Structures are given as structure tokens and as C-alpha cells.
Amino acid sequence: MALPSYTETRYRVWHYIYIAICTFVFFFLIAPLFVIFPLSFNAEEFLVFSDGMKRLDPDAFSFRWYHEMIYGTKNPWGLAAKNSFIIAIFATIGSIILGTLAALGLSSRHMPYKGLIMAILISPMIVPLIISGVAIFFFMAKAGLAATHTGIVLAHIILGTPFVVITVTATLSGFDHSVTRAASSLGSNPVNTFMKITLPLILPGVISGGLFAFVTSFDEVVVVLFLAGLENTTIPIQMWTGLREQLSPTILAVATCLIILSTLILISAELLRRRSERLRGINR
């Protein structure tokens, strides 16, 4: 962003203001995440930087809250983490299967009422979560699935499929259909064609949609609050209760782990996106 030497002073000034604004916004976006790291190593029980921490006194830091998170008596995090992972994994599998099939159908040029159907399939992403929560709760209560893992998994499939539909249709928009025709003309049946030709090509889209579905489920709290019983507690529910009732540094230890997890997911999503663009021949 170096300025050419002939730039007038006022544009030069404006340019630096612009850079300053951008720096501030980037700082605003990313800095809040970093306040969690140091505080999660706080040796004391308060959620503020102690004087010792400000002096970088090594005694002011400890792994106390991580220890508490893993070995603490009566602590809910173990069960919550187990539930969260089980629910998120099944919800992701369900979303991927239903979403990919639907995306394949939607990408066909023969699909009738494409716009309307797409709008319905995407709606769980647009409708405010509280309304989805109320509606899904009514259904699950009637179906006898409230306070069960199955109920929560189904609810998360509803919320996760729009992401899979969007990413897979996007991948399919650059898809060269002559390769599937070539496979068929060489005697392959449709299932075989899908497994050997289509799926490997759209896999990056499928996986990145799956990542979205996983994160949606893993982070979902509004609907789960309606559906979950004591047995089905998840990490977000525990964080929600913790943040409402007593803010303990254990929450920050959990939050740090979640940030690390989201960093890993971000990296995989980025790698997938690049791979997908390479596969589809989009070069920049």
C-alpha cells in the first residue's frame, strides 16, 4: 500500500487515517480473544489481572484452573465435553448426508421450483434461533424426544444442513458434468459414478460444509437450552450457566481450549477452500 511519491499531502493524511482506522478495527476484532489466554493462567480466583500478573511475577500464574477443569470434584466439563462431541459428530454426519443429497438435486438444471426450495432449505439459518428453538421444542416434546441425545442431534441436523447445502452447491456450480457423462458412457452405474467421480471432486465442499455443521452444533446453545435435560448438558450450556451464575476462571480455561479448537478448524477450512479452488480450476 505504498503511496506514489506524487501524492498530495491531504490524500497522504487521509491514507494514514484509513490505515489507522483499519488497524483499530482489526484490533477490535481479534484482541478480545487474547485477553482470555493470560487470565486463564491466573493463580487467583478473580477475573481481573492481579498486580502480580501485571508485574509478570511467575507466582501469579498457574495451571490451577486447567487442573480444576479436568480433575475438579463434581465438575460437569467431562460429561459436557463428551456429550458435545457425540452430538456434534452425529449431527455433522446427518447434515452431510441430507445436505449433500439435496445439493446434488438442487444443482441439477432439471430441478423444479429451485428458488423456493432453496429458500426453505436455507431458512433454519435465517430464522432467529429463539423461534427455531421454540418450534423444535414443540416438535420434540410431542415426539417424546425432549431431553434425549437423539432429539438434540435431530435439532442440530436442522440447523446444520443449510451450511452443507450452501457449500456443496457452491462447489457444484463449477462442476464439469461431462465427467459424469463420460463415466456413464463407459458403463458405470449412477452410484459408482457418484462414489468414484463426483464425490472426490466435491469432497472439499462437503467437508467444509461439515465443518460448519460441526461448529454450529458444537457452539449451539439457544435450542439446546430448550431441549436438554441434566443428562444432556453440553459445553455451551455449562458455559452459559457459568457466565450467568458465577464467573470462575475455569470457564476461561475451557474458553482457551475452545479457541485452540477453533483455530484448528479455521486452518482446516482454509486449506480445504484452497484445495477446492485448485480442483475447480479457479486460479488467482
Next chain:
Amino acid sequence: MSSETKQILTTDGIPLEVSLKKAEKKNKIKAFLLVAPLLLFLFITYVFPIGEMFTRSVDDKMITNMLPKTFKAMEKWDGKELPPEDVFTGFYLDYKVLIENQTQGKLGQRLNKEKNGFNSITKKLMRQIKRNKIDESQSIKEQIMKVHKRWRDVEYWQAIKRTAPPYTMAKYLKGMDMYFAADGSIAQVDEDRRIHRILWLRTLEIALFVTVFCFLMGYPIAHLLATLPMKYSNLLMICVLLPFWTSLLVRTASWMILLQQQGVVNDFFVMIGLVGDDNRPEMMYNKVGTYVAMTQILLPFMVLPLYSVMKTISPSLMRAGKSLGGTPFVAFWKVYFPLTIPGIGAGCLLVFILAIGYYITPALVGGASGTLISNQIAYHMKTTLDWSFASAMGLMLLSGVLVIYWIYNKLVGVDNIKLG
């Protein structure tokens, strides 16, 4: 020559046109079958339950089923003066059945909502019936009227008549701080009790301002990301994508730490001398907290659509504008800005839709003055258990969102939503 002889036939002798139509139909069915499982699943678990919210919100059958004979007799009553004998008899018989089933309390509560004072007079009547004080061989009207003077007041009978239809819009009116007055007209709740209107306006205000803040902050950085060379912009993109992928609760937690009275932001203000150490401003549990946290959380949803539009704008357009004599400002305003309008529309609508239904963040950092309509819905779902009212408010919110969604669909197209 007639056109028929020109018709091209396939090898089986069927006209090509027919054969093609058949194949197309087959493809259509095939495509639809792929979508069908998800569509069916969504209809059963999601679309119908939302529809059910509507029936629940207008449902008023409970009382219709409780007083069948009363309402039958009331059909002939004009509602101006005290009802005739058969209405009283009908009510007496219905009420006796309710007492036998021990559900008379529900009737009293329901009628009390319609008009204050019903609870005590229905209880009084119940005691009379239980003691067998009512002689069925004599005029029941006279005997009921003797139980309490309110039974002689025509307004109470009018209130019962109003509950006759099995459906009511009362919950929707309540959501807008209105109610059905004694004569059946729509009236406003007293000014100091209009809590819902405040909430709707506040929700709208917060959603609007958050959208504006997101736009003001998102536009410059989207522009920077789109114009920087790839290797720098990829690095900076992490600043946008990491919060995007991070748990909402984690981000809310970090704002709670930052904004508390002994928090980092206040420490900073004290350090630079903006405020004194002993009067640190309250930045959480009010609107400020809601604004700050929601803006940061929703900012990526503004930046990503803007970025994807700006990425497609060729830098040579700005150069052309400048070379034709425009100052950089003019070139930006006349050339670049109009080209980014689709991105602005997409980003603003997305942020607005998300902000208007926000629940978690306002509940945690909003306090009393930062709560939104969603919090009220959750409150009625969980605390007061008035599910029909929660449904009604949910549907009012939903209809607003659907209008915006429809506009979004027209302007941007849902299939153009880009993620990451």
C-alpha cells in the same frame, strides 16, 4: 406439406419431442428425489412445528370446551342486558361438570384474565353448589344473582361471551400492548405498562445501530483486504475468520471480562486519565455492552460479503477514474462505491437479520436495559410458561424477519450466500 411429416422420430418410432419430454420429466423426478429426504425432514421437524406455533398462539379452545351449554344458550342473547334464564342454567350445568372434574379453578383463572374479579365470584358460586344450596327446581338465574352482586353485572356476562370463539388474537394484541376492551373494541394498555412496545423499539434500534456500526467498521477493512496483495491479505483475513469460527459464548465471555468495572477497558481509561479510578463507568449490563459485543460478534458477517464483492472489482477502474481527472475521493464515490452496493446490501441485511433475533449476548451483557424481544420470548417459554404468548411474539418477530429475508432473496439471492 403438413408439419406432421416433418416430425423427427426416434428409432422406436416415438416423436422426438415426446421422448425428450419423457426424459426431462424423469430427470426432474430424479432431481426432486434427491432433495426430498431433506425437504421431508425439514417439513416434519421444522416447518410444521412453526405452523403449530400459530395454532397455539391463537388457540382459545379450552374455555370453549369448558362451557358448551353456556355458549349454546348465549347464541340467542344480544349481550345488551342481563342474559335470560337459559344462559344461567347453561352456565350452572357446565360449572357443575367442571366441579365434578375438579377443573373449575382453571375457568376462574381464565375468566379473571378477561375481567378482574371473576376468580372470587366463581369460587363463591362453587361453594354454594358444593353445599347443595342451589335448588334446581327454582329459577337458577335468581339464585346465581344472589350469590354475589357481580353476577348481576352485565359486564361480567359480556366478558364470558367474548371468550366464546375458539380462536383469539388476544395474544398478538398483548404483544403490542393492546387488549380487547369490555365492549370488544381494541384498547391500549396504560402508558406506564407498555413494556412490549419498548422492547420492540429497542430491538429495532439495537439491530439498526449494530448494522450501522458493522458497516462503518467493516467497509474499510473489507476494502483493505480486497486491495492488499494476497500474502498480506490472507494473514489479515485470519483476524476476521478466527472470531467467526470461535464460539459465541467465548467471545461474549471475553467481552464480559473486558467491560467489567475492574476490567481491562476501564483500567485503560483510568491509565490514560479519561476517568478517575473511583468512578469507573458501568459498561456492562446496559446498552453499551450490548452494542460493543454484538458489533464485534457480527462484524465478520459484514466483512465477508463485502470482501467477496470488492474482490471482483478491477483496480483499473479506479485508475481510469483518476486518469479521467477525478480526485481519489471522486473516483471512489463515483466508481468504486456504486460497484460495492450489492455487497453492502448483502452484508447489512445479513447482520440486521442476525441482530434482530439475538438472544445469548444481550442476555449475558445486556442487563435490564439491553434485553431484546428474544429474551422476552425465552422468558415466557421458561418462566411464565405462557407458551401461546411466546409463540405469538415469536411469529410477530418471524414475520418481520421473513420480509427482510424476502428482500434479501430478491436483491442477493439465497444461493449467492458465501461462507468463509
